[in-house]
Structure formats: structure tokens, C-alpha cells
Amino acid sequence: MKEMRVIPFVLIFIILSSGCLQATSSLSESTPFAPESSETMSSSQEISEVSCIRPGYGEFNAKNIFFNLTDEHERLEESLAFLMPPNNTINVKGLLVAKKYTVNQKECYYEGNVEFKAFLGDSNFSNSWSFVQSKLRKVENISVEILPKETTISKNKNATFEIKIKTENVRIGEMYYIYIVALGENGWKSWARIEVKIWGLEKTSH
Template sequence: MRMKLLALVALILIAGAGCIGGWGERTTSPSYFPGYGEFNAGNVLVGTGDNMRDYYGIVVPVNRTVTLRGLVFAKEYRVSSAGGEASTGYYGGRVELRAYLGEPGRHSSWSGLESKLRPVSGIEVGITPETLEVEPGKNGTFEVKINTANATPGKTYYLYIVASGEEGWKGWAVVEVITWATENTSP
């Protein structure tokens, strides 16, 4: 009986050693993105000139087109391992940009935001380029053109600019577009 117990303990130790990389062998764990793409990476800004923010408000007359600048940067994150060591990673790589309409408010989780997003309507929005590369020391820049030709005067549109990294992270910024009618609404 004692021999069977020792054999079982030895088998468990050998199997366990294979699962964690072996005895005395130091392994490095991969850096996982915090939230695994669930939370806003906080690396998307929009605005004009030096005034770039993650929440930007503009007032635009009907029948006008405005152009905003956009920026996606490689934001650093750190992940601690069970041994107390931390590894560094970046929200970067290939990024796709999309525009959606949503509801007012600040959403920090993708699962809370995604169900509230819908295709853009009432205003026209173009993002150029729609795909870019981001890495530490190299920001990705883009333009957002907003055309209010078909907008309802007095309506507020909450435009979400969403960056999706090919590694699974998401970041977004909001542009609050308030439209108004002028006596002469010709461009």
C-alpha cells in the first residue's frame, strides 16, 4: 500500500512539473492585456490643434463639414505575475478605426458599450485612414470628417470613434456633435 501511495505521489509530481515547465526551470508568462479587450485602452484622442481629448464636444451648423484630428498611441500596460514580477506590453500593432453612434455617458467596458452602438445615420462620417499601425514611439494619426447636411437641427449626436487592435484590445473616444440651424444654411 505504501509503495502504491509513493508511486501515486511521484506520478502527480512528474505530471505537475510538466504543466509548470519543469523543476528548477524559470518560465516567463506572456503579457496579457488587462481586461482581455473588455476595458477601454484609453489610447484614442480626437480634437483640433493641440486640444485633443477622449471626449470632445463641437457645435456645428447644419449643412457644414468639420474635420477633426485623431490620434491612437501605443499605451503601456504592466501585468504582474504570481511571482511578483511585472512584464510590460503596449496597446499597439495594426489598428482598425470605425465610427458608430451611441448614447451619452462614459462607458469603460466594451460589453456595456457595444450593445448601445449603432450605425451612423443623420450625419455623415468618414475616417481616413481606416487602418493604421501603432507602436511605441510611433503614434497613428487619422482624420474624422463630419458632414451635417442631413442632420436634424438642435439634435445631439454622440459619435464613438472605436479603435480595434488586431491583438484584441479596444479603445474609443467620443465626439459630441450638437447641430443647429442658421438663417442661411448654405455651405
């Protein structure tokens, strides 16, 4: 009789032990250890890389447009001002520079494909695009042509362009503030101004 009483307890112990083993086994299978994949590591590295988009990017003037009135870029100006008589044409040389700047010690450049546009604007110059844009308007009376209309600049490659200004439908004494704007495909903007005052002698009738 003593042997018969021991057997049920042994069976119960075996059953409980078996259940614990199965539960432990199923838990370990459902939560296996997964090493970090190469894709996850590479994406985290990309996130940690410093971006060239700094505060004010696209809002503040990149200041990489320069002018001169000679065939060689020996004397570069950020702005020009001169007198022109009616019915006259002048060509202004332009240079667009892949200007360097840094973001958290990372070397960056204003580069990429660029589109040129010409506008008339206000006498109050600003390096804020929000302010300047609100003052820009279509070129009228005076004629302004930029060639080429598009270009590309990169770290070791600047670009030249030409601005042809004609005073065909103007009046003596008028002042024109011509804004030359460069729009980079990456969102940066640059602008510079040419002031033209129409000068000459008034025709008198006899």
C-alpha cells in the same frame, strides 16, 4: 555419492542466479535515464514567461485615442463636444497612442495592426465594451468618415488619423454621440466620443 548430490544444488544455484541477472538487466534496459531535452526546457521557459494579456483585456477601454481641432497635437482631448450648423463640414485630428501598461512588472504596449470604425451611441459613456457595444448603431443622417481606416502602432510609433464630419441630412436641435472605435488585432479595444449638437436658426416661412 556425496559429490553427485552437490552437483544438482550447484546447477540450481547457477540457473537461479542467471535468471536474476537477466531480469535485472531487462529492467534497466526498459527504464533508461532520459535527460531533459532542450525542447522541453525551452517550452517550460515559455510557459513561465509573463503574458501581456491581463484581466479585462479587450473588455475595458484602452483609452489611447485622443482628439483635437488644430493642426498640431498640442492640446489633446479624450472627448470633444461642439456645435455644428446644418450642411457643414468639420475635420477632427486624431492620435492613436501605443500606450504602455504593465503585467507583473512586465512592460507591455497596446500595439499592432488597428482598424478604425465609427458608430452612433448612447449619451451614457462607459469604459466597458460589453455595455458600449450593446448601444452602438450604424451612423445615419450625419456623415462620419475616418482616414485612414487602418493603421499600425508599436512601442515607439504612434499613428495619426482624421475624422471628417458632415451635417448634410440633419435637423436643428438634434444631438449626435459619435463613437470612434479602434480594434487592435491582438484583441484590445479603445473608444472615444465626439458630441455634435446641430445648431442654427429655424427658417421661417412668410
